[in-house]
Amino acid sequence: MVKLLWVLPLALLWGLKAWSAPAKVLYLTDYSNGYHDYQAQGKATELLLEQQLDSDVSIVGRSYEELTKFLGKENFGEGYDLIVYNACLADTREYVWAENIIRQTRDLGVPMILLHCAMHNFRGTSSDLGFFGRRKLDADRKAWENEQAGKEFPIWWRFSGVDSTSHSLFQKKLPTRIETDHPIVANVPEGWVAPKDELYYNITRTDDVIPLLSTDDGKELLAWLHPVGKSMVFATTLGHKLETYENTVFQDLLGRAARFLTNRLDDQESANRLFYNYSSSIRCNPSDVITASTIAEVQDAVRLAVARDRALKVVSIDNPNSYSEVLCPEKGGIVINVAPMNKLLNVDAVNKMVTVQPGITIDQLGRELEAYKLIFPTTADYSGITVAGGMGTGAHHSSLKRHAGIHDYVEKLTIVDGTGSIRILEGAEAREAAVHLGYLGAIVEVVLKVEDMFKLRYGYKAGSDRDLEQLIEQEVRSHDYARVSWFVGVGRYIVDYYDQVPVEEAGESYHNLWETSAGPTSIFGSLPYDALNRLPQIVQCGAAGVRANAWAAPIKAVNSSGREPVGFAHRMLGSTCAKGRCPWDFGAVSRTQELAIPIAELQNWMQDVRGIIAARKACFPVLGVYMRFAKASDSWLSSSHGADSMMFEIHIPKETDPNRYEQGTEVYDEIVQMTYQKYQGRPHWAKNSTPIFKDTLVRYGRAADFVDLKNELDPMGRFENEFWNVIASDSALKKPYPGCNLSRDCICQSDADCGTGYQCAPGAFFDEAKVCVKK
Template sequence: MKLKKSVLGIVGLISVIGLSFGLYSTENPTETLSNYQNSYECHPAVIHAPRSVEEVQQVVLAALNEGQKVMTGNRKFASQIDAACVGDGQVQITLENMNNIVAFDASSMTVTVQGGMRFNDLNDFLRSQELSVNMVTELGIFTIGGMLGSGTHGSTLTKKSNMLADYITQMKIVDGLGEVRTLTGEALNAARVNLGVLGVVVEATIQLEPGFKVSADVQGYRSDDGLEDIILDIARDNYSANIAWFPGIGRYATTLYNEVPLETLGNAYNAQADVSDIQEYFFGLLFDALHEVPGSGLQCLATKIRYGARDTSYFRDFDSGGVVASPVGESDRMQYFECKATDACVWDNLPIALQEIAIPLTQLPNWIRDVREVLASHEKTCFPLNGIYFRFGKASSSYLGMNAGRDTAYLGIEYTLRQEGNAVPKNYFVNLEIEQMSIRKYGGRPHWGKNSVAIFENIPEKFEKWDDFLAFKNQMDPHNVFTNPFWERAKGDDGLDNYRTPGCNARGECYCEIDEHCEAGTSCQIGAWYTQANICK
C-alpha cells in the first residue's frame, strides 16, 4: 500500500525498504509482481487479469480443483509488505481490466463500481454529477478493491467514518467455491475490511452525498507545549484534521478542512505531490547524508526544512498553478492528491519507511506524554518527513478495520533510509521503542498494508470480532483457497518466532531477544524508558 506526501508533503504509503522484503522467493519465477518502490517482489506461477465476473469464477474454480491458493493484487501493488501477494508458485489475480462503473443511481445517491476501479477515476465521475464520497484519504490512486482489502482511511470525526469501507452498502464477492455472493447486513460488516482472504471483491456499491467544496487552513506552531491538551479539540472541531508533530524541534503543523457550499468561489487543488525530478534528486542526497553524518544535527536541520514546507499552504490554483494562501476547491481535489502518474510519485524513487498504528482516541494525550518521555530518555532524535502524523476516525462496524469498535487516533511515523535501501534507519531504536509501546501499552493495531513484519504480533487479541471473522471466512472459503504468507503470519499459524534469525531486527522481521538478532555493532537492550520494549542499540 502506497504512502503519500513528498518530502514537501509525504504522508502515507511509503515502503519499508530492506525491512520487510525477501520473505520468500523462487529460483525460476514465471511471473513477478512488485511494490511501487520495487523493494518487494512476489513470484506467483501465473497472473490472471479477468475481464468479467465469470472469468474470475473460472480462475477460482480452476485453482480450487488444482489445490492452489489465490490472492488479488495489482502488478505494481501499493503496499510495503506482502499483504496482497499470493505465495510462490500460486495464482495471482489482478483486476486491472475490471475498472468500470457498473451502475449509478442519482436519486438514491449510490454508485456500483468494479473492484479494479481507481479512486481518482471514481471521483472524476462523481464531480461531474455534483456528488462526493464521505472519505478523506489523501492519496487518490488506490483501487476500490485494495482500499477495502486494507481499510484505507483518512481523517474525520464529524462524518460517519473516515474509511471508505464504511460507506459500502453492498458487496459482490466470488468466494472460495467460485460462487458469486452478494453481501449485506452483518455479512457486509465482516467483509468491509477483508484482507483479500474472503474471496475476490468484484463489485461494491458506495453511498454518496451531495457534492461540496472545502476550505483548507494550513498553520505552523513554533512551540508544541501543551499539544496533548488541545489535540482532541482540534480533531473534533473541524471536518478533517491532519496534524504533523515534530517533537525533536518542538513544533507542529496542522492542515484543517471545513465544508463550504458547492457554489463558493475557488478552484484550488492539493499540490503536496508536485515535486520536480531535480528536487527528488537532492532529497535523495539529503537522505544519504542523514545516515552518514554522525549525530542528529543534520537530521534535525532537515526536520526544520520539512516543517517549513508544512506551516504554509501547499495548495495551488487549478487554472493558474499558483499557490493559494486561503484555498477553496472541490472536496476531492482538495483532499485527495495525485502524482505525475500512478507509479511516478516522489516516494516511488526515494527510500522512505513508515509505520502506522491505531490507538483508542481518548488515549492520545497520554500517548503523546509517553512519547515525550521516550524521547527525553534518548539522545536527540528528529523526524524529518512528516514528523509524527496524526489522523482521526470514528468507531467502525467492520470486524477488522483499524477503527473497529472504537473511536481512533492514527499514528504515523515516517523515516528515511539510505539510497540503496538496505541500511537501518537513523535512530531506529527510538522508533522501535515508540512502536512497541504503542502496540503493547496502548493496544495499537497496525495498518494492514504498511509497517514491517514484527509489528503484527498478537493480532487476534487486538480485535473483538476476530473469531467471528474467522468463522465467516470458513463459510466463504471452506477450503482456504484465499490465503497467503501474510495472512498465515497475522493469524499466528506462521508464528513470528520463526523469523527470529540473525539480523532480523534490521530487516524489520523481529524485535530482538538476543544480540544476534541485531545489526553489527549493536546489542539487544531494554527500552530506555518503556522497559517492555527490546531495542538494538
C-alpha cells in the same frame, strides 16, 4: 554423455516431488570480501531462488564478523531446507568452521549449494600442498586431534567433491560440455558458452562425484553433485562476476539444482513470476498472474486454482499500494489481477449510491462523479489506490465529524468465494466485512454511498507543542477534516485542516503533494534521504525544524486565496502521480509504520512519546509523528472499530544501504513497540513490517465473527497466506537469523539479530521494548 541409471537410488532420494510448502533457505556470504561483489550476488541469488524455488531466504554475512560468528554454531542449519554457501574463506585455519559447515549436510541432512570461491575454502587441507603446507596441515591435524577427540579432521575438498586451489589468471568465456542427462542440466544447451569467468583448475575429485557440466575439453569440472552423509552437495565453480548470475542458462541451472536438492524439481518446471508493490519494497512469488476482465474470468481463475490446489490472492491494480505482505499469496500460488475491472457501472442519484468495479481508483471515481454532481467523501492522501484495495486494508483520511475510512461507505459487496461461486453481502453485513484483507474471496463489485458535491477550504495553524495533549482532540473535532504533524523532536506541531464551504464559493484548487515532491527526487533521487540518514542528527533536526516552521501546504491554489485555498473536496483531499513520475520511482522510498489507539488514550500516549524522546532524541524529518483520526467504525477489522481513534504514522526515509539502519530507528521502534504492547495498538494492515503483526487479530472484538465468515466463504483456506498465519498466531514468523532486525524480519532478542556493530537493548524509556543500538 553418461546415463543416470547408476545414480537412480540418489534420484529417488533427492529428485522426486515431496511437498510444495515454501523452502526455508539459509544464504551464507561475506559482503566485506573485496574480490567479489557478494552483496549484488546475494540479491540476485535471493531473487532467483524466490522465483524458481518458492523460498524464504535468510541472508547471513553482511560482514566477516557476522558470518564467522554464525559458523561457530554447531547446528546453525537446523530448520532450513537448503543452505547456499557463497563465501571465500580461502586461507583460514579455523577448522571448527569447516567442520560445522560440513556437519549441516553430513549429519543434519541439509543439502547445500557451493558457489564459485566456496571451492577454494580452507585451501590448507588440499591434497596438493608444498613442503611447508604439508607441515602446517600435519600440525593442524595434531592440534585438532588433541582438542576435538573423536572427531575426524575436516578436509574441505572431500566435502565439496573436487580439490581446487587455483584458477586462470584472466577471466574468459568458457565453452562447456554436458556430462550427463541429469535433470539439473536438462535446459543447458549443447555447446553453451558460459559468461566470462575464472576457470578453476581441478586437482582431483572424490570417487562418488556426479559430473554435470565441464569445459568443452572435459579437463575441468564446472558443476557437479556430491553425496555427503545424509544429504548432498551441488557445486559449481562458475559465478565470479554478477554477469554470470544474470545469465538465463546459469539461472536455470542454479534454480534446478535448488529444486532437485529440496525435492521440488517436479513441482515447478516453469519459474515463478516476481510480483511487486508500487515501490518494489514488497516482492511476491506467484506461479502465475492471471488477468481477469470479467466476473466470469475471475470465477474461472478461482476454479483453476482449486483444480491445481494452489493458494490465491487478488489484486486490483498492477502494482498494489501496500507496504505489507498482506498482498502476497503463498509462494507458488496464483495472483488474480482484476485491474481491468475499473469501471463506474451505475449511478443512483436519488439514493446516492454508485456501483463500481474493484479496480477503479478513488481518483478516477471522483472525476467520473463530477458529471453527476456527486462526490465520494474520503480518500487516503494518495488517491491512486483502488476501491477494493483501499477498502480491504482500511485506508482512510482524517475526520471526527464524518467517517474517514473507505470501508465505512460500503453498502453492498459482490464476491467470488473460494469455490468460484458468487456471494453477496448487503447493508450492515457488507460494512462489517469491508476491511476484508483479501481473505473472503475476490471482490468483483462494490456499491458505495456517495454525497452531493461540496467544496472545502484548506487551512493550517502552527505552534509550540507545550500543551498539545490538551488541545489536540478539540482542534480536530472543530473541522470537517483535520490532521496533526507533531514534530516532537523540535517541540512544534502543525494542524492542517479542511472545512466544508458551499459549492458556489470560488476556487478550483487541488492537492498536489505527489506531483510537487516528485520534482526534486527526479533530480536528486535518494540522495536527500541518504543525507538525512548518514549526516549528524542535527541535520535531521534541522530539516524537521524547517518543515515545522515553514509549512508548505500540499495544495495548488487556483482562483482562490493562497493562504486558504478552496476547491472541490475530491480534488483537495488527495492526489496521485503519473506512473514513472512518482517520488518512489526515483529512489526516494519511505518505510512507514502506523498504529491506531482509542482517542481516550491519546493524552497518556503522547506523554509516553515525550518520555521516549527525552530519553533518546529523534526528530522525524518527513512529517513528524503524523496523526490522523477516525470515528468509530462498524467494520470488524477497521483500526477504529468500536472507538473513535487516532492513527499515527512515522514516515522513515529508507536507507538505501541494506547494512545500515535509518537514523532514529531505535526511537521509532520503541514508540511502535510501546504503542503495541502498552496501548494494544492496532497496526495498519497495509503498512509496517511483519513481526509487529504477531497475534494482531485478537485485538479486534469481532475477530471471531470475521473468521467465521471467512471460513464460510473460503472453507479450504484458498485465500490464506503467510501473513494470515502471522496475524492469527505467530506460526509464520521467520526464524531469527543474524541481522534479521536489520531486514525488518524480527524484533531483536539477541545482539546477533541486530547485525555487526549493534546490540539488542531495552528501550530507553519503555523497558519492555527491544531495539537495536550501536555498541
